[in-house]
Amino acid sequence: MANWKNNAFINQLIDLTETVWFNPDTLPFAEATKGIALSRADVEDAAARLERFRPYIEKVFPETEASEGMIESPLRHIPYMKSALSEYFRTQLSGELLLKCDSELPISGSIKARGGIYEVLNHAEKLALGAELLSESDDYSKLDSEEFKHFFSKHAIAVGSTGNLGLSIGIISAQLGFSVTVHMSADARQWKKDMLRSKGVHVIEYDSDYSTAVAEGRKQAATNPYCYFIDDENSVTLFLGYAVAAERLKQQLEEKNITVDADHPLFVYLPCGVGGGPGGVAFGLKLVFGDNVHCFFAEPTRSPAMLIGLYTGLHDAVSVQDFGIDNKTVADGLAVGRPSGFVGKTMQHMIDGTFTVSDDTMFKLLTMLTDSEGIKLEPSALAGMSGIVHMHNHREYIQQHNLQDTMPSATHIAWGTGGSMVPDEEMQKYYETGAALLKKT
């Protein structure tokens, strides 16, 4: 570690300077996937499982009636935000800017409704198939019954979380009938804990950060043979649940007549905490669009865990705290000090880069998005919003990939990872903080 402390790039992160990093180790997609155990077939298997559960989801979560039990979010053009960014950052921006509104995902209002709910469904299906209570050809709405609730009540589920994963897993687990415990880090917002408790979820609070909540959860779960621990730091199942988003995004782009090919590159900016959500989505996107999609993680300046892991190649053997960075950020969903080793190693030749964003910038972007488009996101979900600006200001990536001529026909997607369930009062405070910061600049 001592060697890295003299490294100029690491020092920039220690100084909490907003930083853009392009990954020097990316490989063409076909090569990058060679050492990876996961494939398109695994993502298709996850998508098929979610299909089987649609009748159940539609039945127990009426907000999914319109989508017939599919947990999916809209993709929206945000041209006024593009103009606002252009003006604020004084940069001419070409191409289209869209927002993937995972903030509007049904059931738990964040990207965590993808992987988190998927892993619980996967576990429930395995148990029910194993007990011969269910077969894959059944109408899964039968899971909404006293018989199944009684069966699942003999099993427990546990997870460690900064808030949104716990919300997703808690809600679906309680609905199925599991006994569920969520180990919440100090970052978790009070309303998320209150909401879970109101649904009968056992919430344990810690004074420390996410890594401690996960470690404690793992330890406690190990004492109960009927308890299934959802391991956000290492779970392949979570990762695959997120990856399903890609094929659906492809359909949404087609519906909007947006082409993605060598002449029409797609840039996607993903807020990153431990890495499972953004890693899974990026992996899925690379499977679908290959080298025509360019994926970037976005992290808070105070929690650049994945960036440090990727840059040093140390992955989960290093934490931001090792460098004296405090992991204290308003972006509670991204307040992770030690990245997932599984995600870092899986994505090390695939992820195109990472940039860091200060809390002040996230607040300002939050207010700008509300004013320009009337869309409200939580601070974490704004982390990727300045990606389009970086692509225009840091031309080396564009030049290296020979994308200069394609920039006018490029599509940029900021992944808006959460926010629709934030209570109005809390959202108003975020907005006012951003407005005050914008006034000063």
Ligand SMILES: Cc1ncc(COP(=O)(O)O)c(C=O)c1O
């Ligand atoms: C709103 C939001 N965005 C992004 C993330 C990042 O996901 P991950 O921790 O899987 O990297 C989270 C995680 O909780 C989140 O809550």
